[in-house]
Amino acid sequence: MALATPTRAGGEVRRRRRRDDTRLALAFILPASIGLAMFYFWPLLRGIYLSFTSWDLLSPVEFIGLDNYRDMIADPVFWNAVRVTVLYVVINIGVQTVVALVLAVLMQRLSQSTLLRGLVLTPFLVSNVVAALVFLWILDFQLGIGNQALEWIGLDRIGFFTTEAWAIPTIALVNVWRHMGYTALLIFAGLQTIPPTMYEAGRLDGASETRMFFGITVPLLRPILGLVLIVSVIGSFQVFDTVAVTTGGGPVDASRVLQLYIYDKAFGQFDFGYASALSVALLIILMVVTFLQYRITRAGQTDLN
Amino acid sequence: MNIRTHSRRRGLASRVAKTSAALAAVALVAAGCSGTAEGDGRTAIDYWLWDANQLPAYQRCADAFEEQNPDLQIRISQYGWDDYWSKLTAGFVAGAGPDVFTDHLTRYPEYAQRGLLVDLSTLDATADIDAGGFQEGLADLWVGQDGGQYGMPKDFDTVALFYDRNVIEEAGLVPEDLESLDWNPEDGGSFEELLAHLSVDENGIRGDEEGFDPDNVAVYGYASNGSGGTDGQTAWSWLAASTGWEFTNADVWGTEYHYDDPRLQASLAWLFGLVDKGYMAPFEEVGTAPNPQQALGSGRAALSVNGSWMLGTYANLEGVDLGIASLPSGPIGHPVSMYNGLADSVSAQSPDPEEAARWVAFLGSDDCQNLVGEAGVVLPARPAGTEAAIEAFADRGLDVSPFTDLVDNGYTVYFPVTDAYGSISALGAPIMDEIYIGNRDVATLTEMNEEVNAILSGG
Numbered sequence: 001m002a003l004a005t006p007t008r009a010g011g012e013v014r015r016r017r018r019r020d021d022t023r024l025a026l027a028f029i030l031p032a033s034i035g036l037a038m039f040y041f042w043p044l045l046r047g048i049y050l051s052f053t054s055w056d057l058l059s060p061v062e063f064i065g066l067d068n069y070r071d072m073i074a075d076p077v078f079w080n081a082v083r084v085t086v087l088y089v090v091i092n093i094g095v096q097t098v099v100a101l102v103l104a105v106l107m108q109r110l111s112q113s114t115l116l117r118g119l120v121l122t123p124f125l126v127s128n129v130v131a132a133l134v135f136l137w138i139l140d141f142q143l144g145i146g147n148q149a150l151e152w153i154g155l156d157r158i159g160f161f162t163t164e165a166w167a168i169p170t171i172a173l174v175n176v177w178r179h180m181g182y183t184a185l186l187i188f189a190g191l192q193t194i195p196p197t198m199y200e201a202g203r204l205d206g207a208s209e210t211r212m213f214f215g216i217t218v219p220l221l222r223p224i225l226g227l228v229l230i231v232s233v234i235g236s237f238q239v240f241d242t243v244a245v246t247t248g249g250g251p252v253d254a255s256r257v258l259q260l261y262i263y264d265k266a267f268g269q270f271d272f273g274y275a276s277a278l279s280v281a282l283l284i285i286l287m288v289v290t291f292l293q294y295r296i297t298r299a300g301q302t303d304l305n
Numbered sequence: 306m307n308i309r310t311h312s313r314r315r316g317l318a319s320r321v322a323k324t325s326a327a328l329a330a331v332a333l334v335a336a337g338c339s340g341t342a343e344g345d346g347r348t349a350i351d352y353w354l355w356d357a358n359q360l361p362a363y364q365r366c367a368d369a370f371e372e373q374n375p376d377l378q379i380r381i382s383q384y385g386w387d388d389y390w391s392k393l394t395a396g397f398v399a400g401a402g403p404d405v406f407t408d409h410l411t412r413y414p415e416y417a418q419r420g421l422l423v424d425l426s427t428l429d430a431t432a433d434i435d436a437g438g439f440q441e442g443l444a445d446l447w448v449g450q451d452g453g454q455y456g457m458p459k460d461f462d463t464v465a466l467f468y469d470r471n472v473i474e475e476a477g478l479v480p481e482d483l484e485s486l487d488w489n490p491e492d493g494g495s496f497e498e499l500l501a502h503l504s505v506d507e508n509g510i511r512g513d514e515e516g517f518d519p520d521n522v523a524v525y526g527y528a529s530n531g532s533g534g535t536d537g538q539t540a541w542s543w544l545a546a547s548t549g550w551e552f553t554n555a556d557v558w559g560t561e562y563h564y565d566d567p568r569l570q571a572s573l574a575w576l577f578g579l580v581d582k583g584y585m586a587p588f589e590e591v592g593t594a595p596n597p598q599q600a601l602g603s604g605r606a607a608l609s610v611n612g613s614w615m616l617g618t619y620a621n622l623e624g625v626d627l628g629i630a631s632l633p634s635g636p637i638g639h640p641v642s643m644y645n646g647l648a649d650s651v652s653a654q655s656p657d658p659e660e661a662a663r664w665v666a667f668l669g670s671d672d673c674q675n676l677v678g679e680a681g682v683v684l685p686a687r688p689a690g691t692e693a694a695i696e697a698f699a700d701r702g703l704d705v706s707p708f709t710d711l712v713d714n715g716y717t718v719y720f721p722v723t724d725a726y727g728s729i730s731a732l733g734a735p736i737m738d739e740i741y742i743g744n745r746d747v748a749t750l751t752e753m754n755e756e757v758n759a760i761l762s763g764g
């Protein structure tokens with residue numbers, strides 16, 4: 001990039017900088033734009049196009065209009081996938097946000113230790129697949145130390161990944177464990193923007209920590225919390241790897257989330273047209289959910305000024 | 306590299322056409338895996354297989370082949386079963402797959418139908434495959450609906466009973482008691498009596514004794530193979546087939562499945578009924594990734610039915626004095642096993658199909674199959690190779706005749722070779738799981754069968 005921009009003598013640059021930044025800016029934007037167009041916009045357009053076709057990869061693409069969408073609306077596995085995915089998101093985001101918020105407040109109000117802040121983030125440094133595999137072993141019905149521990153304290157063993165009722169909550173909590181530190185860090189950054197004078201004022205008025213949390217922290221954190229929610233909900237809807245590694249969608253269809261169903265249809269059954277239609281459905285769901293969240297949390301405005 | 310394991314990304318648009326995006330990524334990855342010209346002027350042939358246990362034997366084949374064919378270089382890649390098929394599909398899409406690959410009966414029909422495989426009879430080196438040079442029927446399994454030969458048989462497998470001699474003796478039995486067992490779907494015959502006797506609850510009471518607690522079992526008589534999906538290769542195909550049931554209306558390329566047959570449904574009801582009796586672990590314990598060899602090795606289960614390709618794994622179980630017995634004979638008077646065979650196929654996208662065919666011809670020759678047989682991991686498709694394997698196993702104290710007798714006597718049923726297996730399997734596997742869990746009645750398979758046949762007829 002540096003090579004693409006003309007270099008001039010120092011004094012001249014300083015004088016002219018204000019007038020002509022466009023080319024430099026474009027040069028900086030260009031590489032990212034190419035990536036964005038090639039790996040985001042082009043696949044997006046192609047995916048939408050494919051959703052109106054019947055295509056098995058290797059035979060010619062056949063345009064079939066809205067047939068895929070009609071099939072989808074009549075497909076019980078699709079609706080089950082939507083239900084399962086939403087259940088996952090509710091558990092995952094619900095627990096994760098509360099835990100992360102508590103962690104962030106504790107980090108801000110109780111301890112200034114960088115080591116502690118680093119430790120909270122460590123699960124996020126573990127890859128999803130590794131985390132899933134580790135929990136798969138820990139929670140194994142027969143050999144897992146988790147189930148051994150349950151037995152020691154006198155409880156029955158639980159088929160965490162092998163019973164229909166437990167599969168989605170287990171997967172959701174595994175991902176809470178992995179993502180809570182990261183989310184807590186985002187919220188923590190938001191907490192730093194709240195002026196300490198607010199808390200001083202609160203303390204002068206004799207407010208308790210709890211009162212200050214609900215009276216100062218939560219309202220002033222709202223825009224940040226809104227953004228964190230939007231970002232993490234989008235990520236949560238896209239759950240795939242943890243499910244693929246631990247249950248593969250089972251038992252029966254209990255954890256067959258949308259992404260897994262899309263993957264199955266495309267790569268397992270060569271039905272790329274239908275899989276694309278499912279992907280478009282996910283896109284629409286995400287757009288609606290994000291729009292609603294944005295409006296409800298008023299993430300674009302702050303109460304700080 | 307592994308397309309099963311996307312990490313979560315946060316970009317909205319990336320999710321939109323996930324399929325296409327994944328394809329693009331895979332295309333880039335796969336592009337690094339192929340190529341034909343090497344620096345030394347040799348033509349490189351990419352060869353893929355999934356079984357790590359067989360890799361050393363095939364590496365020896367490749368070495369021998371390269372010695373005889375100095376102009377060719379064989380590059381072998383091995384991927385685990387699940388990744389293998391994902392990578393292969395992606396490789397085909399990207400036009401960057403292997404030249405030659407190990408193929409499976411459930412997969413090749415869909416590849417052949419889409420023109421992804423070369424008919425071996427059109428290539429010089431493999432033009433005159435002698436079907437009679439392989440074990441009975443193996444070559445025919447790889448003849449497509451259009452009459453093309455889409456695979457060169459490499460090995461075959463059947464299933465049998467594995468057990469630990471120590472466990473049998475503790476139960477007051479001798480290995481001979483496991484010979485000439487019989488089974489039927491009504492009362493389970495002497496096979497069920499044996500399973501009952503080998504099951505032990507937490508209090509040390511055996512399954513055929515008064516007071517046995519089926520909810521607190523320490524040792525299950527039978528190691529679960531899971532629900533078996535739509536083929537039940539090791540799980541239930543041998544039970545159902547020994548009632549005279551067949552998967553489809555033809556040996557290969559059937560047009561109708563028979564999941565509606567009462568004989569199949571009775572067999573499944575018997576098998577999954579073992580859970581309530583306390584002779585087999587519930588679904589909760591096994592999940593969708595059953596590990597019967599571990600159950601046998603850890604003493605959690607006493608008998609394990611499994612395929613001949615698992616011989617090496619079972620033989621290596623620590624502390625197990627491995628015995629192998631024939632499957633119980635069913636209502637038709639003899640045992641029946643699924644008879645499956647792998648083959649090597651040439652990709653239609655290979656830039657050097659004639660050179661690839663030379664490698665395939667060598668893989669199907671006595672030279673290579675004897676090398677594979679001597680390694681003692683699988684049963685090669687050519688009789689000489691099979692003999693070499695039988696000897697190699699015998700050297701390790703394993704009598705593999707329970708596997709080979711089935712083939713010699715013709716007591717076999719083919720793996721269902723039909724079109725649309727991917728869709729049929731996706732439909733049926735969750736249903737079979739549900740039956741195993743106990744939330745669905747076997748009679749509902751009749752409805753499933755209608756859907757399966759509709760898929761098959763393109764409906």
